[in-house]
Amino acid sequence: MKLLLLHGAPAAGKLTVAKALLARVPGRLMDNHASIDLARTIFEFDAPGFWELVHDVRYAAIDAAARHGVELLVTTLCYVDPDDRAQLEAFEAIMQRNGGDVLPVFLHCSREEAARRVGNPDRVDRRKMSSAERLLSYLDRYQFSPVPRPDCLTLDTEEKPADATAREIIGHFGLNAG
Numbered sequence: 300m301k302l303l304l305l306h307g308a309p310a311a312g313k314l315t316v317a318k319a320l321l322a323r324v325p326g327r328l329m330d331n332h333a334s335i336d337l338a339r340t341i342f343e344f345d346a347p348g349f350w351e352l353v354h355d356v357r358y359a360a361i362d363a364a365a366r367h368g369v370e371l372l373v374t375t376l377c378y379v380d381p382d383d384r385a386q387l388e389a390f391e392a393i394m395q396r397n398g399g400d401v402l403p404v405f406l407h408c409s410r411e412e413a414a415r416r417v418g419n420p421d422r423v424d425r426r427k428m429s430s431a432e433r434l435l436s437y438l439d440r441y442q443f444s445p446v447p448r449p450d451c452l453t454l455d456t457e458e459k460p461a462d463a464t465a466r467e468i469i470g471h472f473g474l475n476a477g
Contacts, residue, residue, distance in 0.1 A: 300364060300365045300368075300369055300370060300371070300372060300394070300397060300398075300399035300400075301370065301371050301372070301399060301400050301402055301472070301474070302361060302365075302372050302374065302390060302394055302399060302400070302401050302402065303317075303320070303326070303371060303372070303373040303374070303402045303404065303468070303472070303474075304374055304376060304378075304387075304390065304401055304402065304403045304404065304446070305317055305373065305374070305375050305376070305404050305406060306375070306376040306377065306378035306403065306404070306405055306406070306445075306446060307377070307378070307405055307406040307407050307443055307456075308377060308407065308413060308434075308437070308438060308441075308443035309377060309413070309417065309434055309437060310408075310412075310413040310414075310416040310417040310434060311406040311407050311408055311413065311443075311456055312406050312408065312416075312456035312461060312464070313331075313375035313376075313406055314330055314375055315461045316406060316456065316461045316464045316465055316468070317330070317373045317375055318461070319461040319462045319464070319465035320373060320465035320468055320469065320474075321373060322462075322465075323462075323465055323466070323469060324371065324469055324474045324475060325370070325371065326369075326370065326371030326372065326373055327364065327369050327371070327372050327373070328372075328373050328374075329357070329360055329361070329364075329372055329373070329374040329375075330374075330375055331357075331374065331375045331376050331377065332375075333356075334352075334353045334354075334356040334357050334360070335353055337352070337353075337356055338350075338352045338353045338356070354386055354389070357374075357386075357390075358389055358390075358393060361374070361390060361393050361394075362393050362396075362397070365393060365394065365396075365397035365398075365399050366397060371474065377443065378405075378443065378444070378445075378446055379441045379442055379443060379444075380442050380444045380446075380447065382441070384447070387446050401448075402450075402452075402472050403445070403446045403448050403450065403451040403452065404451070404452045404453075404454065404468055405444070405445035405446070405451055405452070405453045405454070406454055406456050406464070407443075407453070407454075407455060407456065408455060408456045408457040409457055410435065410438055412457050413434060413438070414431040414434055414435060415431075417430065417431050417434045418430075418431060452468065452471050452472075454467060454468070
């Protein structure tokens with residue numbers, strides 16, 4: 300199995316690129332907000348136990364996909380270094396245990412572009428961060444960066460359409476159109 304890890308700050312285009320990519324190659328999508336939405340049914344956002352449940356759900360889902368023959372799982376993540384390094388290491392351990400590979404892709408755009416995108420209606424509908432003020436505060440407070448792996452592909456989503464970014468990822472990693 301290949302775990303394509305699309306990571307970056309909020310509003311960098313992770314889910315948009317994931318959907319464009321999966322329109323071209325067979326695979327499954329595990330949007331990081333699926334686990335967050337589940338945890339919100341049990342806990343208030345960021346309450347004690349919230350992030351532990353989010354991470355446990357992600358680990359279980361990735362492990363199940365690997366054990367049951369999902370060839371490509373595309374997942375999105377707001378990776379913050381060093382805070383999320385343990386989560387990355389857990390993803391890598393799951394993939395190694397199951398004979399799979401992690402394919403990391405860091406997506407980024409300017410602060411101004413992210414602030415423009417963050418208020419999009421689809422973000423509001425999905426209960427994602429939708430305030431430009433809150434986004435800029437996050438960007439100041441957290442270090443959204445490529446995962447610390449030499450094979451991490453870094454792509455700017457500012458002006459390139461999602462489909463072109465998806466094609467670049469497909470070509471870089473040699474993903475098959477099925």
